[in-house]
Amino acid sequence: MSGPTGSNSADPEQDHSGPMLDVSDLAMSFDDQSVVSGVDFSVDRGSLVGLVGPNGAGKTTVLRAVKGTLDPDRGTVRIDGEPIRSKSAKAVSRLVASTPQGTSLSFDFSVRQTVEMGRTPHLGRFDRMDDGDRRAVETAMERASVTQFADRPFTSLSGGERQRVLLARALAQETPVLLLDEPTANLDINHAVRTLELVQTLVEDGKTAIAAIHDLNLAARYCDELVLLAGGGIRAAGRPANVLTSDTLRDAFGAETLVTTQPGTNAPLVTPLANRESVDRRVHVVGTGKPAASAVSKLVGAGCRVSVGVTPAGDIAAERATDLDCEAVTVPAFAGIDDAARERAVELAQAADAVVTAGETGDGNSAVIEAGDTCLAVETDESPPMRNGRDTVPLASLPEAVASLPPAAERDATPLLNQSTTD
Structure with missing residues (x-):
């Protein structure tokens, strides 16, 4: 892998001895808020590269640009x-398969039907799967260890089981490049290790994989190379031991760490030390649509640690949270808020320094809003000066309003190693 040099652009007419993936001068922004700029790296064939960095660093955004679902403002x-x-979207889908952070489906497909979706890029509009397609599906389910769930509804599975089914769907796509957005989210340590060992096996067989991973120690153990994103760009790239240093992590995360070696390996072991200074404000956003999405962009841009929900999957606020590596609690579109989603959102609101409402919040989120000690409402054309006891503030002044609030009494002492998301 080449780091942030911008010198690895490949000529389409060259032979296939160059890198499988080359990202050159990539820049992305939302609502005039820059997310990443000047991102340059390349990934060699048959290697596993990890994207690491704090929440809001743009890991998911980079993956979506590589997949072709987001057009960059600049870069190739x-x-x-x-x-x-x-290339057409279908042609790109024959080159790149991905597993998303979210595990929600709007309809009650079986596991087999979900995995079969991976064959779509290889089929014409009216084509049916043939024996080769069915073999690809069976092999993918076996490799991801989900064959035993084949006839069960996807929605009946646990979060970790759903994650493995989505990996099987990506494997069924049979692409040379595999993108993994938080592949170990919702997995216990045993299944997390098994998943990354499976990815290693795929890489040994020639596949090229890129994974956004919050757990620095898992990334160090299983990735050949790391790209550390922070502050809108690449802070370091290369072998894990060269990227995960105390100085680099202090620069990227604003945290003190002790870096040693994982037992039995040469991989770095990152241990967070007690924070010497208070961290940036935590904010939980409740709402939907562009107002909530804009609030998320504004708060992340100001350095806040943001979470969102409960919001429908596919809503622009949930998508924006995903793009900015923020935790989003979602439910399927047109479905009510279930107890598990409400409880998780309440936990996030209680842990936040402030709850911010923006756009339509829905009656089902009243418990989430009430769980916060301090609540601010983003001012819109329809909002009165005061609403339900909440202070209203213009979007432009939202970061300053949040910064003026006192921080929560207690903070998470280990935000680096497992910032898993549930969107």
Whole structure:
């Protein structure tokens, strides 16, 4: 892998000896808020590269640009030497498969049907799966250890089991490049290790994999190379031992760490030390639509640690939270808020320094809003000066209003190693 040099652009006419993936001068922004800029790296064939960094660093955004679902403001993504912008969405899907952070489906598909979706890029509009497609599905389910769930509804599975099914769907796609957005989220340590060992096996067989991983120690143990994103760009890239240093982590995370070696390996072991200074404000956003999405962008841009929910999956606020590596508690579109989602959102609101409402919040989120000690409402054309006892503030003044609030009495002492998301 080459780091942030910007010198690895491949000519489409060259042979296939160059890197499988090349990202050159990538820049992305939302609502005029820059997320990443000047991102340059390349990934060699048959290697596993981890994207690491604090929440809001843009890991998911970079993955979505590589997948082609987001058009960058600037820059080029090349796969096997060819710019993906020159290809149709279906052609890109034959090159790149991905597993998302979210595990929600709007309809009650079986596990087998979910995995079969991975064959879509290989089928014409009216084509049916043939024996080769069915073999690819069976092999993918076996490799991801979900064959025993084949006939069960996807919605009946646990979060970790759903994550494995989505990995099987990506494997069924049979692409040379695999993108993994938090592949160990919702997995216990045993299944997290098994998942990354499976990815290692796939890489040994020639596949190229890129994974956004919050757990620095798992990333150090299983990734060949790391790209550390922070502050809108790449802070370090290379072998894990060269990236995960105390100085680099202090610069990227604003935290003090002790870096040693994981027992039995040469991989770095990162241990967070007690924070010497208070961390930035935690804010939980409740709402939907562009007002809530804009509030998320504004708060993340100001350095806040943001969570969102409960909101429908696919809503722009949930998508924005995903783009900015923020935890989003979601439910399927047009479904009510279930107890598990409400309880998680209440936990996040209680842990936050402030709850911010923006756009339509819905009656089902009243318990979430009431769980916060301090609540601010983003001012809109329809909002009165005061609403339900909440101070209203203009979007432009939201970061200053949050910064003026006293921080929570207690903070999470270990935000680096497991910042898993549930969106």
